[in-house]
Amino acid sequence: MNYLEAMELRCSRRSYQSTPIDGKSLRILNELTNKYNKESGLSIQLIENGSNSFHGILKSYGMFHGVQSFFAMAGTEEDPHMREKIGYYGELLVLEATKLGLGTCWVGGTFDKKNCPCSLKNKEALVCVITVGNVLEKQSLRERTIHKLTHTGTKSLEYYYTCDAPVPEWFLKGIQAVSLAPSAVNRKPVHFILKHGIVSAAVKNTNGFQLVDLGIAKLHFELATERHFEWGNNGKAPANKS
Numbered sequence: 001m002n003y004l005e006a007m008e009l010r011c012s013r014r015s016y017q018s019t020p021i022d023g024k025s026l027r028i029l030n031e032l033t034n035k036y037n038k039e040s041g042l043s044i045q046l047i048e049n050g051s052n053s054f055h056g057i058l059k060s061y062g063m064f065h066g067v068q069s070f071f072a073m074a075g076t077e078e079d080p081h082m083r084e085k086i087g088y089y090g091e092l093l094v095l096e097a098t099k100l101g102l103g104t105c106w107v108g109g110t111f112d113k114k115n116c117p118c119s120l121k122n123k124e125a126l127v128c129v130i131t132v133g134n135v136l137e138k139q140s141l142r143e144r145t146i147h148k149l150t151h152t153g154t155k156s157l158e159y160y161y162t163c164d165a166p167v168p169e170w171f172l173k174g175i176q177a178v179s180l181a182p183s184a185v186n187r188k189p190v191h192f193i194l195k196h197g198i199v200s201a202a203v204k205n206t207n208g209f210q211l212v213d214l215g216i217a218k219l220h221f222e223l224a225t226e227r228h229f230e231w232g233n234n235g236k237a238p239a240n241k242s
Helices: 003-009 024-039 082-099 141-150 171-178 211-223
Strands: 045-046 069-076 103-106 122-131 161-163 193-195 198-203 235-238
Touching: 003 082, 003 211, 024 045, 024 082, 069 082, 082 103, 082 211, 122 171, 161 171, 171 193, 171 211, 198 211, 211 235
Parallel strands: 161 193
Antiparallel strands: 045 069, 069 122, 103 122, 193 198, 198 235
16 A cells, blocks of 8 residues: 555544554554654654553544554754644654554644653743554444534645646645645645645644644645645745756
8 A cells, every 4th residue: 555545545533443553564554654763753653552542532532432552743942844744744654643544643632642652851842742553444423423524525636736727737746645635623724725836835823733734734735746845834845856
């Protein structure tokens, strides 16, 4: 399975089986976590037993069941691109986990930060987590219900971009990948502009999780087009492959 196939297959999973992740998959995920931390300067941690962060309706609002493992997505507040990097590298982990046959879900607020067993250094912040684990092939009734509540309508590809010329096929391929990207409350806030041969990506509001969404969307576009963005809101990428 390649990344584009993983994008098509991935969906948010909130009900997990009690069987732990197998040793081979855990080793791969830990190796990738270490690799991405070195590349990004983040402090991502794979927590194998974090069930206390999701135990009880008061903590997860009844939206999650059986969570055992998750990625704690953390980094230093001194990095101006920390949240965008969390989106970018976190989504890489999501797609890699999908390729391993595991379920995942980005989680911003419906977990207990105080009971998260991750280790934070000075000036580091825990921004969100990504649940990961074994799931049934078909979504549970709970998952289908939550999906309907959070996905109120399908947006056309034109929603995601502005272009000053006839839209090239490679750009549409990138936008198609962006349309498959998860975002907080499915708001899809990232807008792409192709102008004078340069692509830029931006969100209107940099509060909340929109910068995380920016990193996720940029990654999807990059994987589909092989054009690489600079960090930052309104970060640019060349029209030619890099």
